[in-house]
Amino acid sequence: MAVPHMEARFPNDSIMAPPAYVRQVHAWAREVFTGEAAPQGQVRLRVWRQDHSCLRFGRSCIETPLRIGAQSYAHGLGTHANSDIEVDVPPGAQRLEAAIGIDNNPDTGGSRGSVEFVVEANGEEVVRSPVLRGGAAPVPIMVRIAPDMRSLRLKVTDGGDGAAFDQADWADAAFVMADGSRRYLDADQPDLFLAVAGPPLxxxxxxxxxxxxxxxxxxxxxxxxxxxxxxxxxxxxxxxxxxxxxxxxxxxxxxxxxxxxxxxxxxxxxxxxxxxxxxxxxxxxxxxxxxxxxxxxxxxxxxxxxxxxxxxxxxxxxxxxxxxxxxxxxxxxxxxxxxxxxxxxxxxxxxxxxxxxxxxxxxxxxxxxxxxxxxxxxxxxxxxxxxxxxxxxxxxxxxxxxxxxxxxxxxxxxxxxxFAPRVGGKLPLLPVALQTFDRYNARPEWATESGQLVYVRTAADLGFDTVWLDAAWFPGGFPNGVGSWRTDETRFPRGLKPVSETVHAHRMRFVLWFEPERVAPGSDIAREHPEWVSGGANGGLFRLHDPEARRWLTDLLNRRIGEYGVDVYRNDFNIDPLQYWRAEDAPDRQGMTEIRYVEGLYALWDSLRAAHPDLLIDNCASGGRRLDLEMIMRSVPLWRSDTGCSPGHPEWNQMQAMALAQYLPLFAVGLWSSDPYERRSAAAAGVSLEAPYLDPGFSSSAWADAVGELKILRSYWYGDLHVLSGIGTDADDVAAWQLDRPDLGAGVLCAFRRPESKLSGIVVAPRGIRPSARYHVEFRGDGKPIKTIMTGKEMAEGLVLRLPKAPGSMLVYYSQAPAAPRDPTDRERRKERRKL
Missing domain, CATH: 2.70.98.60 (alpha-galactosidase from lactobacil brevis)
Structure with missing residues (x-):
C-alpha cells in the first residue's frame, strides 16, 4: 500500500530571515569554499589582527553604542588594541575622515584605557596620534587619498602600557567622495556570527x-x-x-x-x-x-x-x-x-x-x-x-x-x-499504529497467524491506519533469533503474506521489524556466514563494511520487503558497534572500519529506498540512539525512545516532544493509555498505541476516541512548534506548546497541569496569530468542549486555560474564520457621513 502523504508549506513571514541576511550567509559560503570575494558594504575590509574581542560595526567591541568622551556616534568601527584593519580605497575617494578615541562605556568608565591610532598607506605612516586615554574627547583625523593608494591600514596599539581596557573607536570613519557623499566604513557590512578565515574545515x-x-x-x-x-x-x-x-x-x-x-x-x-x-x-x-x-x-x-x-x-x-x-x-x-x-x-x-x-x-x-x-x-x-x-x-x-x-x-x-525524507516525492504521513509487542509478546497465541489476523481486525475496528508487527515473527524470537530473517514456520506456516494482505484489505499500512546488523549465535547468518560477522559464529556485528556481505544482505532484505508486503521497514540496532570497529583497525588505519561501515549503512538504505520507492524506513536503535542528519534524511524515528517500552512517563513525553521537535521535523512515540492527559502528552507526528485489546474490560470506545484525537493532532505537527513553557519533567510544574500551521491559518495549543502542580490554570499567548483576523476557537479539556469566535488581538493578549484537575490537560484548536459579514446598511451610513 502506498504511504499517504502530508503537505507542509511555510510563508515568507517574520519567522524567516531577512533576504539580506540570507545573502550574507551565501556570500560567506562562497568566500570560504570557492574563494570568491564576498560582496561587502560600501567599503571592503580585512582584519589582519585583533588581540581582543572582534571588530564591530556601528558599535563598540563590547557591543555598546559608540561613544567617545561625551560624543555618541551612529557610524564607525569598534576595535581593541592591538589591531590591524586593511581598508580598500573605493574609486573616486578624496579623503578618509574619522573621529578617534577610547570608547566611553561602563567597562572603560570614562577614565581607563590608553591607545595610539596609526594610519598607513603603501607601507608608510600617514597618521599617528598621540596616546589617547579613556574619557578624552574625540580627535578628528583626515587622510588625503593619493592616486597610488589602493588600501589603507588602520592600526591601534596599546600605548606601551598593555592592552587592558584599550577599546578603541574609529568613529564616523568614512571616505569622502568627489561628489561630497560619504561612504561609511561600517555601512552594510556583513554581521555574521561566523568569521571568514579560509575553508571551514x-x-x-x-x-x-x-x-x-x-x-x-x-x-x-x-x-x-x-x-x-x-x-x-x-x-x-x-x-x-x-x-x-x-x-x-x-x-x-x-x-x-x-x-x-x-x-x-x-x-x-x-x-x-x-x-x-x-x-x-x-x-x-x-x-x-x-x-x-x-x-x-x-x-x-x-x-x-x-x-x-x-x-x-x-x-x-x-x-x-x-x-x-x-x-x-x-x-x-x-x-x-x-x-x-x-x-x-x-x-x-x-x-x-x-x-x-x-x-x-x-x-x-x-x-x-x-x-x-x-x-x-x-x-x-x-x-x-x-x-x-x-x-x-x-x-x-x-x-x-x-x-x-x-x-x-x-x-x-x-x-x-x-532534509525530511520523501516517499514518492512527498512528505510521508506518519502512522497512528497499533503496536502491542511489549504488552503481548509473552502470550504464545499472539505472535501467530491467527493471533495477528485478530490483531489486524482490531486495529481496523478502532480506526488505526497502521498495523505494527515487531520482533515476533522469526525463528528463535527476540533476541536469540536475530540473524535469521525468515518467518517462523510453526507460528506463520504461510509466511507473513496473509497478514499483510489482510492489513492492506483494510486500507492500512504494515510495519515489520528487522535488526539486520546484529547477529545472534546460532542464527542463520552466524551458522552459514560467520565470515560476515565481527565476532564470527559467536555472533556480533554484521560486517556492512564488507561489500560482498552488504550486497547479500541488501538482496535478502529487498526480497523480504516484497515477499512480506512491507510498507514500513523498521530497522532496529540494539548493539554498540564502536568496540567491533576499533578491534578491526590496523595501527595505520585507525577509524577506517567505522568509515567503511557507515558508508555501507548509507548504501544499504539507499538501495532499499531505490528498489521500493514507496517504502518508509523507521530508524530505531534501542529507541532514539541513532538520530543524526544523515539518518533523518533517509528515515523517521517511529519509536523515539525505549521509554515507550513501559507504561507511564507522560511528563517525560512532554519534555521529549518539546526538546526534539526543535530539531527533528518528524518522530513518533509509544503510548500505553487512552487517558486524555497521557495520550495528549504522547501526541506527535505519529503514535504507536499499546492498546490492551485482549484484556478483560477493554473499552473499545475509549481507545477509538484516543485514536481519533491523535489522528487530528498529527496534522498539526507538520508546522511550526512554539514552546510556551519551560522544558523539563518536574511533577509540580506545567507544560505548554503551540503547533501552528501558517499554511492553513490553524493550529492547536496543548497545555498540561502535572500531578503535583499547585497551579489551577495558565495563561498562554499564542504566536503566529493575525490580530485583525477572526478565529473559530474550541477549548477541549476534561469536560464538554467550548466553542467561540475570537479576534486575533484577543487571543494574542492571552488565553486563560483553566485546569482544575491534577494531572489535567487542555487542547485549544483555532482556525481562521471568514471575515464577519458586514451590515448591509453600513454602506448607506458611510455615504450619509461623507455628505455631512
Whole structure:
C-alpha cells in the first residue's frame, strides 16, 4: 500500500530571515569554499589582527553604542588594541575622515584605557596620534587619498602600557567622495556570527596542517543549480598527483544555511602520508566580549530514562574546552545529541552533524573572547591506499540573528523543506499504529497467524491506519533469533503474506521489524556466514563494511520487503558497534572500519529506498540512539525512545516532544493509555498505541476516541512548534506548546497541569496569530468542549486555560474564520457621513 502523504508549506513571514541576511550567509559560503570575494558594504575590509574581542560595526567591541568622551556616534568601527584593519580605497575617494578615541562605556568608565591610532598607506605612516586615554574627547583625523593608494591600514596599539581596557573607536570613519557623499566604513557590512578565515574545515596530512597545505594546492570551483538552492563544488588538488579534497556545499534560496560534505581521494600511485585531525567543521565564532556568555544549548542523547533528550545549557568559558561525544558508536546515544544551538547575545548558529558513528565536537573560547568549534570523528588516523577515498561527516549550519525562538522554528522549517525524507516525492504521513509487542509478546497465541489476523481486525475496528508487527515473527524470537530473517514456520506456516494482505484489505499500512546488523549465535547468518560477522559464529556485528556481505544482505532484505508486503521497514540496532570497529583497525588505519561501515549503512538504505520507492524506513536503535542528519534524511524515528517500552512517563513525553521537535521535523512515540492527559502528552507526528485489546474490560470506545484525537493532532505537527513553557519533567510544574500551521491559518495549543502542580490554570499567548483576523476557537479539556469566535488581538493578549484537575490537560484548536459579514446598511451610513 502506498504511504499517504502530508503537505507542509511555510510563508515568507517574520519567522524567516531577512533576504539580506540570507545573502550574507551565501556570500560567506562562497568566500570560504570557492574563494570568491564576498560582496561587502560600501567599503571592503580585512582584519589582519585583533588581540581582543572582534571588530564591530556601528558599535563598540563590547557591543555598546559608540561613544567617545561625551560624543555618541551612529557610524564607525569598534576595535581593541592591538589591531590591524586593511581598508580598500573605493574609486573616486578624496579623503578618509574619522573621529578617534577610547570608547566611553561602563567597562572603560570614562577614565581607563590608553591607545595610539596609526594610519598607513603603501607601507608608510600617514597618521599617528598621540596616546589617547579613556574619557578624552574625540580627535578628528583626515587622510588625503593619493592616486597610488589602493588600501589603507588602520592600526591601534596599546600605548606601551598593555592592552587592558584599550577599546578603541574609529568613529564616523568614512571616505569622502568627489561628489561630497560619504561612504561609511561600517555601512552594510556583513554581521555574521561566523568569521571568514579560509575553508571551514581542516586536516593534517603527513604532519603538515591544511592551512599550510591548501594555499599551494590547485583550487577549481563549479556551481550547479539544485532544487531550492545551489551546489558549490570545490576541489583542492595536491601537486604530484596526490591527495584531492572535494567539498560539495549546498546553499538554500530561502534559508541562511549551508550544508556540506567533504571527500579525500588519494590519486597518487602509492600509499598516502598519514591523514589525521580531520575536522569536517573548524570555524571561529564572533563571541567578542569575553564577559558576555557564550552558551551551548544542547540535548542529552537517548538515555531511556527521565533525562532522555533533556535540554542543557553549557557555558563555553576560556580555559575549559567542552567536548560532545556519543556513547558506543551510536550518534545520539546517552551522552550527546548531534544537533545544537550555540548562542552569543542575540546571535548564534544552529548545527547538525550527519555521521552515524562516533563523532566528536569540541568547543573552546579564548581569553580574548572569540570561540572555536570543531567537528570530526573521535578517532581517525589513517593512510589511504592508491585510488582510495573516504568521506567526512555531513555538516549543516544555520547562523541566526535576533530571536533564538524564531531561529529554532526557522531551522525546523529548513528541515521540513530540505532534509525530511520523501516517499514518492512527498512528505510521508506518519502512522497512528497499533503496536502491542511489549504488552503481548509473552502470550504464545499472539505472535501467530491467527493471533495477528485478530490483531489486524482490531486495529481496523478502532480506526488505526497502521498495523505494527515487531520482533515476533522469526525463528528463535527476540533476541536469540536475530540473524535469521525468515518467518517462523510453526507460528506463520504461510509466511507473513496473509497478514499483510489482510492489513492492506483494510486500507492500512504494515510495519515489520528487522535488526539486520546484529547477529545472534546460532542464527542463520552466524551458522552459514560467520565470515560476515565481527565476532564470527559467536555472533556480533554484521560486517556492512564488507561489500560482498552488504550486497547479500541488501538482496535478502529487498526480497523480504516484497515477499512480506512491507510498507514500513523498521530497522532496529540494539548493539554498540564502536568496540567491533576499533578491534578491526590496523595501527595505520585507525577509524577506517567505522568509515567503511557507515558508508555501507548509507548504501544499504539507499538501495532499499531505490528498489521500493514507496517504502518508509523507521530508524530505531534501542529507541532514539541513532538520530543524526544523515539518518533523518533517509528515515523517521517511529519509536523515539525505549521509554515507550513501559507504561507511564507522560511528563517525560512532554519534555521529549518539546526538546526534539526543535530539531527533528518528524518522530513518533509509544503510548500505553487512552487517558486524555497521557495520550495528549504522547501526541506527535505519529503514535504507536499499546492498546490492551485482549484484556478483560477493554473499552473499545475509549481507545477509538484516543485514536481519533491523535489522528487530528498529527496534522498539526507538520508546522511550526512554539514552546510556551519551560522544558523539563518536574511533577509540580506545567507544560505548554503551540503547533501552528501558517499554511492553513490553524493550529492547536496543548497545555498540561502535572500531578503535583499547585497551579489551577495558565495563561498562554499564542504566536503566529493575525490580530485583525477572526478565529473559530474550541477549548477541549476534561469536560464538554467550548466553542467561540475570537479576534486575533484577543487571543494574542492571552488565553486563560483553566485546569482544575491534577494531572489535567487542555487542547485549544483555532482556525481562521471568514471575515464577519458586514451590515448591509453600513454602506448607506458611510455615504450619509461623507455628505455631512
Amino acid at each position: 581542516s586536516f593534517v596530512l603527513g604532519g603538515v596542517p591544511s592551512e599550510e597545505l591548501l594555499p599551494a594546492w590547485k583550487r577549481t570551483t563549479e556551481t550547479k543549480p539544485t532544487a531550492g538552492g545551489k551546489l558549490l563544488i570545490t576541489r583542492w588538488e595536491q601537486p604530484g598527483p596526490g591527495m584531492v579534497l572535494t567539498v560539495e556545499a549546498r546553499i538554500f534560496d530561502r534559508y541562511p544555511a549551508v550544508e556540506w560534505v567533504a571527500r579525500f581521494e588519494n590519486r597518487s600511485p602509492t600509499t598516502s602520508p598519514v591523514l589525521e585531525q580531520v575536522r569536517a567543521l573548524n570555524v571561529r565564532v564572533q563571541s567578542g566580549y569575553v564577559r558576555e556568555p557564550l552558551i551551548l544549548h544542547h540535548l542529552t542523547g537517548d538515555t531511556c530514562s527521565a533525562t532522555a533528550f533533556q535540554p542543557l545549557d553549557t557555558p563555553i568559558v576560556p580555559g575549559k574546552p567542552f567536548m560532545l561525544t556519543p556513547t558506543g558508536g551510536r550518534p545520539s546515544s546517552m551522552t550527546a545529541f548531534p544537533f545544537w544551538n550555540l548562542q552569543y547575545r542575540d546571535s548564534g548558529v544552529i548545527t547538525a552533524v550527519g555521521w552515524t558513528g562516533q563523532w566528536q565536537a569540541a568547543f573552546d573560547r579564548s581569553p580574548a573572547g572569540p570561540g572555536t568549534v570543531g567537528i570530526g570523528l573521535e578517532q581517525l588516523r589513517t593512510v589511504l591506499h592508491a585510488g582510495e577515498a573516504i568521506r567526512t561527516p555531513r555538516i549543516l549550519i544555520m547562523p541566526w540573528k535576533g530571536s533564538r525562538a524564531d531561529a529554532q522554528i526557522r531551522f525546523r522549517r529548513l528541515m521540513f523543506d530540505h
